[in-house]
Amino acid sequence: xxxxxxxxxxxxxLSARQVLIVAATSVGFVVSQLDVSIVNVALAxxxxxxxxxxxxxxxxxxxxxxxxxxxxxxxGSLGDRIGARRLFAGGLALFxxxxxxxxxxxDAPQLIAAxxxxxxxxxxxxxxxxxxxxxxxxxxxxLRARAVGLWTAxxxxxxxxxxxxGGVLIAAFGWRSIFWVNVPICAAGIAxxxxxxxxxxxxxxxxxxxxxxxxxxxxxxVIALTALVGAVIEMRPLGLxxxxxxxxxxxxxxxxxxxxxxxxxxxxxxxxxALFKERTFSAAVVFGIGVNxxxxxxxxxxxxxxxxxxxxxxxxTGLAFLPLTGGFLLSNLASGPVVAxxxxxxxxxxxxxxxxxxxxxxxxxxxxxxxxxxxxxFLLIPTGMGVAVPAMTxxxxxxxxxxxxxxxxxxxxxxxxxxxxxxxxxxxxxxxHGEGGAATAQIVDAVRWSAGIxxxxxxxxxxxxxxxxxxRGNRPMSAARQATE
Numbered sequence: 001x002x003x004x005x006x007x008x009x010x011x012x013x014l015s016a017r018q019v020l021i022v023a024a025t026s027v028g029f030v031v032s033q034l035d036v037s038i039v040n041v042a043l044a045x046x047x048x049x050x051x052x053x054x055x056x057x058x059x060x061x062x063x064x065x066x067x068x069x070x071x072x073x074x075x076g077s078l079g080d081r082i083g084a085r086r087l088f089a090g091g092l093a094l095f096x097x098x099x100x101x102x103x104x105x106x107d108a109p110q111l112i113a114a115x116x117x118x119x120x121x122x123x124x125x126x127x128x129x130x131x132x133x134x135x136x137x138x139x140x141x142x143l144r145a146r147a148v149g150l151w152t153a154x155x156x157x158x159x160x161x162x163x164x165x166g167g168v169l170i171a172a173f174g175w176r177s178i179f180w181v182n183v184p185i186c187a188a189g190i191a192x193x194x195x196x197x198x199x200x201x202x203x204x205x206x207x208x209x210x211x212x213x214x215x216x217x218x219x220x221x222v223i224a225l226t227a228l229v230g231a232v233i234e235m236r237p238l239g240l241x242x243x244x245x246x247x248x249x250x251x252x253x254x255x256x257x258x259x260x261x262x263x264x265x266x267x268x269x270x271x272x273x274a275l276f277k278e279r280t281f282s283a284a285v286v287f288g289i290g291v292n293x294x295x296x297x298x299x300x301x302x303x304x305x306x307x308x309x310x311x312x313x314x315x316x317t318g319l320a321f322l323p324l325t326g327g328f329l330l331s332n333l334a335s336g337p338v339v340a341x342x343x344x345x346x347x348x349x350x351x352x353x354x355x356x357x358x359x360x361x362x363x364x365x366x367x368x369x370x371x372x373x374x375x376x377x378f379l380l381i382p383t384g385m386g387v388a389v390p391a392m393t394x395x396x397x398x399x400x401x402x403x404x405x406x407x408x409x410x411x412x413x414x415x416x417x418x419x420x421x422x423x424x425x426x427x428x429x430x431x432x433h434g435e436g437g438a439a440t441a442q443i444v445d446a447v448r449w450s451a452g453i454x455x456x457x458x459x460x461x462x463x464x465x466x467x468x469x470x471x472r473g474n475r476p477m478s479a480a481r482q483a484t485e
Contacts, residue, residue, distance in 0.1 A: 027189030031125075035064060041318065050111065066226055068417055077214070085200065129151070130413075152393065169181065170314070224252050231245050231249045288392055296419075296424050302447065327383045
């Protein structure tokens with residue numbers, strides 16, 4: 001099949017071939033993001049069936065998130081060197097096999113290990129799917145904005161639909177079905193990728209496979225992220241001054257500092273620090289941290305609120321989140337034309353403000369707030385994110401050449417996933433450990449405090465949005481500039 005792309009520099013419309021490529025690469029984003037949210041609905045069933053305690057259930061979630069976030073940098077860098085399509089298809093295959101292992105798990109340790117393998121597969125898919133999109137659009141910012149909008153819409157809808165899909169599958173077929181369903185989806189994604197997507201060029205000067213992964217940098221990244229997330233999670237049951245918590249924070253700081261030193265000195269870093277010299281790149285990463293930390297942390301607390309305070313079942317909770325799906329769908333589909341017309345800065349700022357307005361409405365909830373009163377904030381939050389996130393991604397990709405698109409997107413998504421894990425741990429800590437009426441009061445207070453903190457963080461994200469250059473004026477770093485930096 002001819003792999004030449006049908007690019008038209010006079011139009012910002014995607015060709016038929018480019019739409020097929022968006023569909024193929026979106027498969028990886030869908031399954032990786034679906035597993036972020038869908039497993040939460042199944043935890044009670046998993047715990048009962050596998051006789052897993054609360055700690056084991058926490059690691060069922062965290063093993064995936066940690067592997068996902070910690071390995072994306074290496075996966076993006078490796079994709080730049082040996083080809084993004086190769087890594088993307090391999091990630092889909094590993095994710096499918098790991099999903100089978102999850103479905104066949106007979107105890108909690110097996111499930112935790114299989115979930116970590118899923119995280120590795122997701123790490124290989126996510127940054128390289130963006131690199132393939134960038135290549136398919138010929139680095140045209142207008143085409144890229146439309147493609148990223150569709151790609152983001154697919155992933156965002158899968159996140160919002162996760163609780164609903166999980167509730168329906170578990171009710172009909174049991175918790176193992178949420179893993180079985182990944183297998184045919186991944187198989188379809190592999191077939192579409194091999195049929196429609198062409199390989200990306202190797203990074204200049206490296207040659208395909210000429211150098212391997214930055215092992216010291218990767219090891220330090222894993223240690224830093226695991227120690228930090230683990231310390232925040234354990235801060236809730238152990239207390240801020242516990243030796244394990246303080247030791248985890250200290251280890252994270254030490255590993256993080258060592259990582260920066262090593263990445264600045266090695267010839268082939270997995271994280272080129274020169275990327276952060278580009279103002280737009282740094283601002284986009286900071287913006288993404290704020291958006292993900294608030295969203296994932298708040299959804300976790302709201303899940304507790306809906307089930308433990310308002311008394312909803314998991315399926316009813318998923319249905320209560322249905323406005324999130326509609327908001328993401330409409331705003332993501334609209335974001336491509338908006339970014340193509342107005343650039344990245346304005347949609348990022350406007351989206352963050354709309355997002356903040358949604359969180360502000362949650363500051364006033366109490367134990368008797370009707371579910372219908374949550375519809376407006378549940379629409380505003382995804383609408384703001386759906387406008388801002390594609391613009392943020394488009395702005396970031398516009399600062400690098402195609403040969404570093406995988407690395408750049410990996411940096412962004414690593415920061416976002418790590419921020420999301422920290423948001424869940426930090427906002428969850430506000431919910432406390434009370435019983436009965438005390439628990440209800442603590443969860444309500446957690447929603448209010450988390451909403452207020454989210455508003456403050458999103459206002460800060462607005463200021464970082466002002467630092468972003470308009471997407472229409474973005475120019476990738478030249479090869480000479482990259483070589484000197």
